[in-house]
Amino acid sequence: MGAAPVWSVDPRTGKAREQVAVEATADEVDRAVRAAEAARPALADRTVRAALLRAAADLLDAAGEQVVEAADAETALGPTRLTGELARTTAQLRAFAEVVDDGAFLDIRIDHADADRTPPWPDLRRWKIPLGVVAVYSASNFPLAFSVPGGDTASALAAGCPVVIKAHPDHPATSELCAALLRKAAQQAGLPETVVALVHGFDAGVELVRHPLVAAAGFTGSVRGGRALFDAAAARPVPIPFHGELGSLNPVVITEAAADEGARTLGAGLAGSMTLGSGQFCTKPGLVLAPAGDAGDRLLTSLAAAVSESEPGVMLDHRMRDAFVAGVAERAALDGVEAPVTPGAGGEHTVNAGFLTVPARRLTAEGPHDLLLEECFGPVTVVARYETRDEIDAVLSRLPGNLTATLHAAADDPEAPGLLAALTPLAGRVLVGGWPTGVAVAPAQHHGGPYPATTSASTSVGATAIERWLRPVTYQSAPPALLPPELRDDNPLGLPRMVDGRPEPLAR
The missing domain is CATH 3.40.309.10 (Aldehyde Dehydrogenase; Chain A, domain 2)
Structure with a gap:
């Protein structure tokens, strides 16, 4: 028996438009995750990550008419709304490229050894590193900004994490189109296209959150669906962070x-x-x-x-x-x-x-x-x-x-x-004052809230959304030759850092 077909449906009529894919099997999910994991080292270079994000934005803009047409056919949200959503999507991709260039997200802190303290301090150097493969679950109501090329994907790639995206069944053709553009952007940036993968199907989504190589997940959807995946993430032999946006009365x-x-x-x-x-x-x-x-x-x-x-x-x-x-x-x-x-x-x-x-x-x-x-x-x-x-x-x-x-x-x-x-x-x-619809993609934005609005204290919009896909590591008393460039005293990459409790002046 073959895999179940995935159909694109016109919500204005309820009729199927075309078959665009088939639901992924457990083996296909496994291959996608393992390929993404194998591509992790290629994302280590921040310059390459920034190039990927900018290339993705440029390709989406260039294909804008086709993307909007596909999304409208599957969501009935209308060209005006979707044109604005596409602009927001490409803007946040470019914004995360700037975050990557700046490097402040690494949150580098250096405390030199101090024998005069009681007790004495050893040499300590702290920064943040990517978690690993991120599972992204697309939203129904934002086929672009909170789906395949959306904020979860952009922030995860910016952090250095490959993504495996579970497409939403309401817009599979749009998802396939956008995923193809992201893979093309990866090739343009000199990266393996497997840093971005797309799977379809309910069972594929469950397999994804349970996969041992998936290190974190981002979800936008219903309380029922999000809570089920959250519970699955917590029940794993090694639980993982599950950043879910579920429901809100506002x-x-x-x-x-x-x-x-x-x-x-x-x-x-x-x-x-x-x-x-x-x-x-x-x-x-x-x-x-x-x-x-x-x-x-x-x-x-x-x-x-x-x-x-x-x-x-x-x-x-x-x-x-x-x-x-x-x-x-x-x-x-x-x-x-x-x-x-x-x-x-x-x-x-x-x-x-x-x-x-x-x-x-x-x-x-x-x-x-x-x-x-x-x-x-x-x-x-x-x-x-x-x-x-x-x-x-x-x-x-x-x-x-x-x-x-x-x-x-x-x-x-x-x-x-x-x-x-x-x-x-x-x-x-x-x-x-004002009204809550409309979420500015700005550094100070917070799009999250207490449960059930979200399952964590993080934001899914704005520059700090990148923090969801990072974890801190401190090196203690490491010889300079073993330290990554970001943590060396001479700061060869010119990154913003806190040194001995004070912001380090950057070379002009």
Whole structure:
């Protein structure tokens, strides 16, 4: 019996487009991982790694029209959105090339021997080295930026780790195209193309996380799938780091003063954020705490008007569509829940955006309304209307971890300091004003948060995402001739370092 075929499916019609691959067998996963492991030494040269990342960005840009067309055919996200996502993807590849060039990520620290200390210090020299082969699990909702050429792949290659990528079944043709471009970039940089491998199939993903030569994994997807892989990673004879982004409610708190000042603007902004990409962003605001009085009424009127104007959307696949329709129906049936704009099925292949309202007091204690505190993937949000500050605090105290938390407060709002303090433990990125959809690829960015938002304290966006694929090593009392150039006193590579507790001046 042959391997199962992998089909590219058009989510706008639900019909198969073409067979693009077959699911990888356990033997094929093993060969891919072993080939990646064999290619590790070739990635040791930082100059070559930087060249690989820049070549990948250039090739993706050159094939941009083809990449966007393939991704749109499989995701229905639209050329405008996907063109922007491609630009973000190539920008982060180039950004990690700059990180590699700079070398600060090596976190080099040298403490010379000091016999006058009590007890005496030996000579100690510390830096970070790559972990090894990294398994990357592609996301459904970002076929480029969080998939084959995305941040996990870019940061792992930047760290010096080969990658074996498990393609997402929603965009296999896009995955094959991007993987081919990455392999071509490797060849251009003088590297074996096996530094990047692609496998398909659910069983292949399980085999991958269990493979003894896989040293770490990065995942973006559902709580259920991510937790299963996380548990598998932890259950190995040698457990490995599993950096999973799983799910997030992304709470928003709007003070009464903020609603009074800008109800119309807030309603329109919320509508734009929750419907963006048919509500399929990991940072979609899924729970909003808004006041119950007149200002809150005006905010909801604005929200209803804006959401009602949104067009029916196509979700990434029909399984997600069915889950969304069932999920919003179950939530809408709860006692006290109302739907000013009803979310759910649109046409045969589309969904309608909408939102639900509920008194916040129903969320302050355990009960059937806890369902409203779980992420519902798609264009819907829940507006919980509070009467008192105590209700806000009670609801926030019951929330799980999140990628983001947002506060809308008026200028000099007396509630702002306390609410900001209450939101900070809940998320990895806390916004004051604005909306959480949109994650800047910047050095100071943090895209992560307490479980179940992520399974670790790391970020998957920004320069520090490289830290996930490194581990520190200290050499003690090593003769200079045995030290790598990065740790020698003369600093022949001109890298930023801490020496005897102070930044070392770099030669000009």
